[in-house]
Amino acid sequence: MAKIPYRTYLTEEEMPKQWYNLRADMKEQPDPYLNPAILQPLGRDDLLPIFCEELCAQEMNSTDRYIDIPEEVQSFYRIYRPSPLIRAYNLEKALDTPAKIYYQFEGNNTSGSHKLNSAAAQVYYAKQQGLKCLTTETGAGQWGTALSMACAHYGLDLTVYMVRVSYEQKPFRKAVIHTFGADIIPSPSETTEVGRAILKQHPGTGGSLGCAISEAVERAIHTDGCRYVLGSVLNQVLLHQSVIGLESRAAMEKIGEYPDIVIGCAGGGSNLGGLMAAFMKDKLDGTRPNTEFIAVEPASCPSLTRGRYAYDFCDTGHVAPLARMYTLGSDFMPSANHAGGLRYHGMSPVLSKLYHDGYMKAVAVEQTRVFDAAVQFARHETILPAPESAHAIRAAIDEALKCRESGEAKTILFGLTGTGYFDMNAYTSFLEGSMTDYIPTDEDLEKGFATLPTIG
Amino acid sequence: MAKIPYRTYLTEEEMPKQWYNLRADMKEQPDPYLNPAILQPLGRDDLLPIFCEELCAQEMNSTDRYIDIPEEVQSFYRIYRPSPLIRAYNLEKALDTPAKIYYQFEGNNTSGSHKLNSAAAQVYYAKQQGLKCLTTETGAGQWGTALSMACAHYGLDLTVYMVRVSYEQKPFRKAVIHTFGADIIPSPSETTEVGRAILKQHPGTGGSLGCAISEAVERAIHTDGCRYVLGSVLNQVLLHQSVIGLESRAAMEKIGEYPDIVIGCAGGGSNLGGLMAAFMKDKLDGTRPNTEFIAVEPASCPSLTRGRYAYDFCDTGHVAPLARMYTLGSDFMPSANHAGGLRYHGMSPVLSKLYHDGYMKAVAVEQTRVFDAAVQFARHETILPAPESAHAIRAAIDEALKCRESGEAKTILFGLTGTGYFDMNAYTSFLEGSMTDYIPTDEDLEKGFATLPTIG
Numbered sequence: 001m002a003k004i005p006y007r008t009y010l011t012e013e014e015m016p017k018q019w020y021n022l023r024a025d026m027k028e029q030p031d032p033y034l035n036p037a038i039l040q041p042l043g044r045d046d047l048l049p050i051f052c053e054e055l056c057a058q059e060m061n062s063t064d065r066y067i068d069i070p071e072e073v074q075s076f077y078r079i080y081r082p083s084p085l086i087r088a089y090n091l092e093k094a095l096d097t098p099a100k101i102y103y104q105f106e107g108n109n110t111s112g113s114h115k116l117n118s119a120a121a122q123v124y125y126a127k128q129q130g131l132k133c134l135t136t137e138t139g140a141g142q143w144g145t146a147l148s149m150a151c152a153h154y155g156l157d158l159t160v161y162m163v164r165v166s167y168e169q170k171p172f173r174k175a176v177i178h179t180f181g182a183d184i185i186p187s188p189s190e191t192t193e194v195g196r197a198i199l200k201q202h203p204g205t206g207g208s209l210g211c212a213i214s215e216a217v218e219r220a221i222h223t224d225g226c227r228y229v230l231g232s233v234l235n236q237v238l239l240h241q242s243v244i245g246l247e248s249r250a251a252m253e254k255i256g257e258y259p260d261i262v263i264g265c266a267g268g269g270s271n272l273g274g275l276m277a278a279f280m281k282d283k284l285d286g287t288r289p290n291t292e293f294i295a296v297e298p299a300s301c302p303s304l305t306r307g308r309y310a311y312d313f314c315d316t317g318h319v320a321p322l323a324r325m326y327t328l329g330s331d332f333m334p335s336a337n338h339a340g341g342l343r344y345h346g347m348s349p350v351l352s353k354l355y356h357d358g359y360m361k362a363v364a365v366e367q368t369r370v371f372d373a374a375v376q377f378a379r380h381e382t383i384l385p386a387p388e389s390a391h392a393i394r395a396a397i398d399e400a401l402k403c404r405e406s407g408e409a410k411t412i413l414f415g416l417t418g419t420g421y422f423d424m425n426a427y428t429s430f431l432e433g434s435m436t437d438y439i440p441t442d443e444d445l446e447k448g449f450a451t452l453p454t455i456g
Numbered sequence: 457m458a459k460i461p462y463r464t465y466l467t468e469e470e471m472p473k474q475w476y477n478l479r480a481d482m483k484e485q486p487d488p489y490l491n492p493a494i495l496q497p498l499g500r501d502d503l504l505p506i507f508c509e510e511l512c513a514q515e516m517n518s519t520d521r522y523i524d525i526p527e528e529v530q531s532f533y534r535i536y537r538p539s540p541l542i543r544a545y546n547l548e549k550a551l552d553t554p555a556k557i558y559y560q561f562e563g564n565n566t567s568g569s570h571k572l573n574s575a576a577a578q579v580y581y582a583k584q585q586g587l588k589c590l591t592t593e594t595g596a597g598q599w600g601t602a603l604s605m606a607c608a609h610y611g612l613d614l615t616v617y618m619v620r621v622s623y624e625q626k627p628f629r630k631a632v633i634h635t636f637g638a639d640i641i642p643s644p645s646e647t648t649e650v651g652r653a654i655l656k657q658h659p660g661t662g663g664s665l666g667c668a669i670s671e672a673v674e675r676a677i678h679t680d681g682c683r684y685v686l687g688s689v690l691n692q693v694l695l696h697q698s699v700i701g702l703e704s705r706a707a708m709e710k711i712g713e714y715p716d717i718v719i720g721c722a723g724g725g726s727n728l729g730g731l732m733a734a735f736m737k738d739k740l741d742g743t744r745p746n747t748e749f750i751a752v753e754p755a756s757c758p759s760l761t762r763g764r765y766a767y768d769f770c771d772t773g774h775v776a777p778l779a780r781m782y783t784l785g786s787d788f789m790p791s792a793n794h795a796g797g798l799r800y801h802g803m804s805p806v807l808s809k810l811y812h813d814g815y816m817k818a819v820a821v822e823q824t825r826v827f828d829a830a831v832q833f834a835r836h837e838t839i840l841p842a843p844e845s846a847h848a849i850r851a852a853i854d855e856a857l858k859c860r861e862s863g864e865a866k867t868i869l870f871g872l873t874g875t876g877y878f879d880m881n882a883y884t885s886f887l888e889g890s891m892t893d894y895i896p897t898d899e900d901l902e903k904g905f906a907t908l909p910t911i912g
Binding site for chain 1: 461462463465467468531534535536546564565566567568572605608609627628631632634635636637831834835836837838839840875877878880881883884887
């Protein structure tokens, strides 16, 4: 048999024409969203002031297994997709493992991450509806960058609320977003009611994703022709991100492979949800019952491994709907962990449900071990990973090392969600030995849980 | 006929197995290098204290048309190559031009540029020779990053002399190079005789490439088991970079295309030389006599368009050989132009000779027009280009606009050498309107020409 190539690319003809909606195959559905004002299940219409119409429909759609990717979105994808499936030959050799390690690399675009897959879709639907502007939040800045690129392409205005601590730590992220023509406001800000309230309560706060979401939602609701878009957590985002796993699965099929273990970092769940959907389908329908799925989260923000499965607000200001999910409480203020994209207090309801029902595992890793894996990976694979992505690398290396012990030649697939060009302060802090780990105590977590709403 | 894809990738089988040595097909050869001590033509042996053996041989080889790419270097290439040939559909549409615009994108690797193609080869040969360490210089930082990646891969130590002004402006470049395990010293420095002399003469100078080269060469010569490597200008570098054009040409053939115009930015000439070699072959042998080749340089450092074709030192400290090339004088201190990779006083002897003999054209462009093109390109093509690469974009857009006037449907190919993630200060200065253009006066240039050595 011919040697498996380093990189496998689908042709444009082989690229997915439809997204895969994992909910259509789930044995049990996630619990419904609740309206934040009355704490009762909400319908599609309750979402219309926040999201654009087609996205509301997708959010509630748990029956259509496949949903056509609009031709214009397919065109957009063709600008930067297919993403390569890469065999980590050098890393395997360095680890001296019998395991075969693959990664799907989503960083080959200027946004530097997988976020563009959903940004393209969401902005397209907004344009179709005749909207003129969008608002969103961004933490590490990958989502804000991706969305600014999609808005530049489709010609919509965009305002990004960027978590203040990231805004200050990452001036170059701002500059990229400006280059693509969007406005950025550090959050919390004086531009919204919820922002002013949070500033009054926590003067000088560095902000959080939950807080930036509240501001972006408020601004969208009060602006004509404007809606809010979110880069993770939501069903619609996981739907769009399914393109990752569909490509991975097709690429692996081309080279005669199938993963024993699928690994992804998990903040809100968009990357792991997208990567694993096409493989989870095979587990759910019994074709591949033994595939393992591993969500990797930071020990500093351990929503799956140490959170509660409960109804909670998706934002700090409690203007967005509630979801039943693994959560640390919407007031949970994560420590200054460098993986800004993994600092959300909750987790995708779909992933939460699958985890709760035993279809996937989760591990929490400390950031110094994560950066150790990142540097090792960079030196062998010559790609500088984003800190978020490096969580998955850490777990993949750990699994490969287990294989070295056991002698098993497992096939490991992980999602390399993006590049770390804007995270060099974190790399420097690791290389200089000044990076520390932070693990919340049980008491810290109890404070967050105390804020969980009492439902029904 | 099927629509031409956005991206065309060669398969691993289709990737070049040999580099193409353009000199073997040149009607007249560039003039020989001169020994800096005696100003007489030098032989291979004179280069041995500076470069490793195989590279000395490649430097002097003007007869072998094809040179095998060692299997290990091919493996390295397969980590990040093939690079895609991209059809700029969105840019074409925005420009409303009948021209077809293609670009070969070399930024899909962590070094963010094409520099890795030669770094991989040079470090491989150094390892083969049993060397333990290498020295080099870097300006914008792309070459230093690429070399640090290759050294991490092959296990050699590396010391990078980084032009001080870039060292201070680009802390994140340093961090990337550190991540890959190399040492960096801002140049001029106290670590070399030539550095100390320059510092004495120009206290507080921001340095230049010519000066950093001198320091790196001196350090290599005085360190056991160590040699110097250079990222541009040299024949060997153009040879390694020929992989770019070989891939472009094969990819264009796959889709039934051939360029009417080939465009590349030109600092030392490595990118343009590499991109154009396979196409220049067809011009030299008469198969495609009408292809146009355009070198694009910054108006602030116009070696081809306003320099002298003369023997000159390749470095400020006059420790490296002399070459006959288009030059502004080895003392020419370019202004603080943001395209740090295009601030070299000279130009590849091969490109200089071809330009002198009328085989290619050159244009000089002001940096505000360059950044205007960069932002336009980013918004339409969703790739954030390096300022260096954006020089080629500027010229490609200008050619496409000429086609709009004339109605000609020319096929334009340009080299998109890399990404601009580390150049956000420059983007910010452009977007805020504080960027200015600098064009040296004739008097400025005369000062540089006055330093040209008198030969023979």
